[in-house]
Amino acid sequence: MRTxxxxxxxxxxxxxxxxxxxxxxxxxxxxxxxxxxxxxxxVRERRLRAVLSAAAGTRAYRKSAGILRQGAxxxxxxxxxxxxxxxxxxxxxxxxxxxxxxxxxxxxxxxxAERAAIDRRLFDALGLPPSFTCTAVVPWREPPASxxxxxxxxxxxxxxxxxxxxxxLAAGGRPGDLLVGTPAVCAALRAAGADAAxxxxxxxxxxxxxxxxxxxxxxxxxxxxxxxxxxxxAPVAVRYPDCRAMHVNADAVHVEVxxxxxxxxxxxxxxxxxxxxxxxxxxxxxxxxxxxxxxxxLDAAGPCACGRVTPRLLLLGRAAAPDSVTARLTVDxxxxxxxxxxxxxxxxxxxxxxxxGLWLSAAERHPLAVWADRVPITTPPTGALMxxxxxxxxxxxxxxxxxxx
Ligand SMILES: [Zn+2]
Numbered sequence: 001m002r003t004x005x006x007x008x009x010x011x012x013x014x015x016x017x018x019x020x021x022x023x024x025x026x027x028x029x030x031x032x033x034x035x036x037x038x039x040x041x042x043v044r045e046r047r048l049r050a051v052l053s054a055a056a057g058t059r060a061y062r063k064s065a066g067i068l069r070q071g072a073x074x075x076x077x078x079x080x081x082x083x084x085x086x087x088x089x090x091x092x093x094x095x096x097x098x099x100x101x102x103x104x105x106x107x108x109x110x111x112x113a114e115r116a117a118i119d120r121r122l123f124d125a126l127g128l129p130p131s132f133t134c135t136a137v138v139p140w141r142e143p144p145a146s147x148x149x150x151x152x153x154x155x156x157x158x159x160x161x162x163x164x165x166x167x168x169l170a171a172g173g174r175p176g177d178l179l180v181g182t183p184a185v186c187a188a189l190r191a192a193g194a195d196a197a198x199x200x201x202x203x204x205x206x207x208x209x210x211x212x213x214x215x216x217x218x219x220x221x222x223x224x225x226x227x228x229x230x231x232x233x234a235p236v237a238v239r240y241p242d243c244r245a246m247h248v249n250a251d252a253v254h255v256e257v258x259x260x261x262x263x264x265x266x267x268x269x270x271x272x273x274x275x276x277x278x279x280x281x282x283x284x285x286x287x288x289x290x291x292x293x294x295x296x297x298l299d300a301a302g303p304c305a306c307g308r309v310t311p312r313l314l315l316l317g318r319a320a321a322p323d324s325v326t327a328r329l330t331v332d333x334x335x336x337x338x339x340x341x342x343x344x345x346x347x348x349x350x351x352x353x354x355x356x357g358l359w360l361s362a363a364e365r366h367p368l369a370v371w372a373d374r375v376p377i378t379t380p381p382t383g384a385l386m387x388x389x390x391x392x393x394x395x396x397x398x399x400x401x402x403x404x405x
Contacts, residue, residue: 026117033208033251034121037309043251047279048080049073054282055087061287064088068287084254089263089275090289107233111280115234116152117237118252125240126224128178130154135176137165137185166192183221190221197222204317212360213315213346227315229291233280237313243306245298250310252280256288257297259354260319263290271296271352273319294319294360296352314352320359 033040054359055061061068063086071083107115123132129201134149135158142161149155160168162185165175169192179189179197180295183205199205199222206218225239227246236250239245248255254277259266266272274293278286296314303309345353 005118023113023117023310026113027120030114030117031121031124034247034308034310034388035303036135037303040250040309044254044279045080047251048084048254048277050282051277051279051285051287052080052083055285055287058285060090061087061285062169067202083248084277084288085265086289089258090287106283107281110281111233111282114252114280118234118249119151122177122224122226122235122240125242126178126196132156132177133158133180134180135160135165137162137175137179137189139182139185151216158228162188165189165194169193180226183225186222201225201315208316209345211314211348227277229293231286231291232276232278232356233288236274236276238317240306240308243304243308245304245306245312246315247304247306247310248297248313249310254279255295255297255311255313257295258290260294260358261356266354268297269299270354271314271316271358272354292319293317316358316360318361320361347369 002177029039029043033043048073053066056065056068056072056236057103067083067086070078071080100339131154133156137160138163144158144160144164146158149157159250162174162181165179166188168175175194177196179194180187180200181197183190183199183204184203186199189197199220204212205220205222205225206215207220210217220239223241226235226245227237228235228288229242230255234249236253236255237246237248240247256275256277257266257268257270258264258275259272263273271294273290274295275288276286277288294316295314298312298314304312347360
């Protein structure tokens with residue numbers, strides 16, 4: 001009890017990472033929502049209404065303000081999902097008019113606390129304690145950095161180059177309790193003896209590459225995988241260690257799949273462009289944001305075998321330029337971006353392609369050897385450590401076989 005006459009300091013909800021009732025209840029809700037369809041439905045609807053209401057007051061969505069307000073209204077006959085269908089897509093280059101160069105995406109404190117609760121269900125699935133060190137391992141060289149996690153101060157964040165992480169492992173050290181990197185970085189870390197790695201979907205993991213006929217076989221590079229998009233408050237989807245499917249964080253992000261040409265929603269089970277709506281961020285709403293990734297929402301006939309009721313997503317990679325409306329599933333797989341047409345569409349995808357097919361770019365974005373060994377210290381992309389799949393592709397100055405490109 002304070003005796004200096006000032007009122008007691010109320011713990012900041014969710015920001016101190018402590019055990020205040022708000023934080024605990026958020027964590028409980030996040031853990032339950034992915035296994036309780038009715039709770040998930042209610043949480044999603046409530047959050048969508050709040051986001052539509054917030055979007056209606058912004059300049060970027062002023063032309064759809066009427067629809068957004070209608071969707072936000074909590075009254076019989078007003079479905080926020082029906083209203084969402086009417087909101088124009090937010091494409092690349094058209095995001096946040098007037099604030100296109102903003103490096104920081106404003107998020108309200110509540111969104112950060114919700115993100116922490118949603119991350120916690122992944123960390124629990126990985127068997128991590130409340131307080132631990134999460135290290136983002138980047139494939140290029142850069143000075144190590146560390147500090148508290150933006151979302152949960154109990155978690156310490158480090159950022160380390162791959163070679164430095166390998167050196168720590170070789171010296172018997174532990175670069176972090178959880179190591180996050182691209183699938184190729186995770187494979188390198190595992191080869192160096194790391195026992196805890198989490199792949200972030202910057203590049204295609206081995207199972208997806210096998211699915212697309214680029215290479216065959218091999219287990220995933222890490223026991224769990226994240227699909228993150230810079231604009232979204234929370235990861236869009238997670239592949240947990242106990243399930244082969246990638247589950248959408250449906251209480252944080254709403255995923256739509258659109259036909260690559262008509263931009264209309266395709267039936268469940270058909271591949272297309274992903275349009276994302278952030279259900280947490282009311283400070284800077286992102287509604288129906290087309291991020292350039294391609295995927296399929298799989299048929300969800302009841303809960304998944306793992307018990308989760310959230311939709312399952314098959315992420316296929318980045319959309320390539322639609323040069324033709326008759327394009328087929330086409331993969332850009334060479335180290336120098338040589339286009340390779342998949343003449344034989346893999347069986348698993350045959351029934352999932354939209355009319356006209358898809359153009360995919362599946363080139364390695366970060367050929368590991370080049371980045372780790374040849375590129376001097378440069379300015380890496382900035383932003384949240386686990387939220388960088390949307391970073392523009394930067395081709396290395398030398399090709400993977402060491403010759404000048
Ligand atoms: Zn599952």
